[in-house]
Amino acid sequence: MADFRKWLFAFAVLALMLGASTAYAQIPGGGGSVVCGVTPANPTIVSQENISALVGDFVLICTGGTPTPTGSTIPQDDITLTLNQNITSRLLAGGYIDALLTIDEPYPTAALGGTPNPSVPAPQKVNGSPTGQRVCFSVTTGLAGNQSSPPGCNVINGLFNPATFLFSGSPYDPAGPNGAGAYNVFVAHATANPGQVTWLGVPIDAPGTAGSRIIRMTNIRSNACGAGLSGGLVPTAITGVVSFNGGQTVLVNQNSQTLAFVQQGLIVGSTNANLVQCTNLNVGGGGIGGNFIGVVR
Numbered sequence: 001m002a003d004f005r006k007w008l009f010a011f012a013v014l015a016l017m018l019g020a021s022t023a024y025a026q027i028p029g030g031g032g033s034v035v036c037g038v039t040p041a042n043p044t045i046v047s048q049e050n051i052s053a054l055v056g057d058f059v060l061i062c063t064g065g066t067p068t069p070t071g072s073t074i075p076q077d078d079i080t081l082t083l084n085q086n087i088t089s090r091l092l093a094g095g096y097i098d099a100l101l102t103i104d105e106p107y108p109t110a111a112l113g114g115t116p117n118p119s120v121p122a123p124q125k126v127n128g129s130p131t132g133q134r135v136c137f138s139v140t141t142g143l144a145g146n147q148s149s150p151p152g153c154n155v156i157n158g159l160f161n162p163a164t165f166l167f168s169g170s171p172y173d174p175a176g177p178n179g180a181g182a183y184n185v186f187v188a189h190a191t192a193n194p195g196q197v198t199w200l201g202v203p204i205d206a207p208g209t210a211g212s213r214i215i216r217m218t219n220i221r222s223n224a225c226g227a228g229l230s231g232g233l234v235p236t237a238i239t240g241v242v243s244f245n246g247g248q249t250v251l252v253n254q255n256s257q258t259l260a261f262v263q264q265g266l267i268v269g270s271t272n273a274n275l276v277q278c279t280n281l282n283v284g285g286g287g288i289g290g291n292f293i294g295v296v297r
Contacts, residue, residue, distance in 0.1 A: 036255075054221050057216075058240050074204065078202070099197045106185055227262045
């Protein structure tokens, strides 16, 4: 009987430990949380003399969370990218800055003016990925105002079908059911911090377990001159950190990314040399002759 009680107690302790570990494992991605992972770094090489160097993209691949039901408004998040150097992308009117955030890899299939470009083949759709780009300027008053240009471009409806529990496509597909509301390129806002930009009110539809959401921050320029050169073998790095704040919990694993390495640019030098003075052989120009001059009659 004593041995049975010992085994019973041991099983009870083991069950308690397993239950605790299971509950803990569900915390990072459980409930409505979206979990994003940073893709492998693809930093660019920039010259130390460049004050507006184009750095690499910051790319997140997100999974989990609860997809937005069909017709319901997708939760919006403020997404902030902070660099360890000043951001020097072109400033636009209204406090915007020429740094872009794209969702689900929109593809530029049209030339300027909206005319389809036949030389660029449209890619095959994968999990509802869009084949076109529609630009939305981020809201200017935070998540509550939804003041954007064009109006309402930050508000997108979900396409999740709770009846079949299947992900029916990306809401960011301009050719999909949302039509004109499917904006997938968002323009950033400049902040008081010169090393920081923010995309306000970006609708992030949780992909659930049936797919993934790709968030790419691109067209980021930075002051490589301010970073300086490394005194060792490892070059100076320009790094970025991303954060989310808004209508749903978005967790980023290892949210620091190396975007560029700084190296010395063009090296110019000079040496002293003794050069032979040119001798004029052109008779017509007062020279000593020796060249052939044709006569035009």
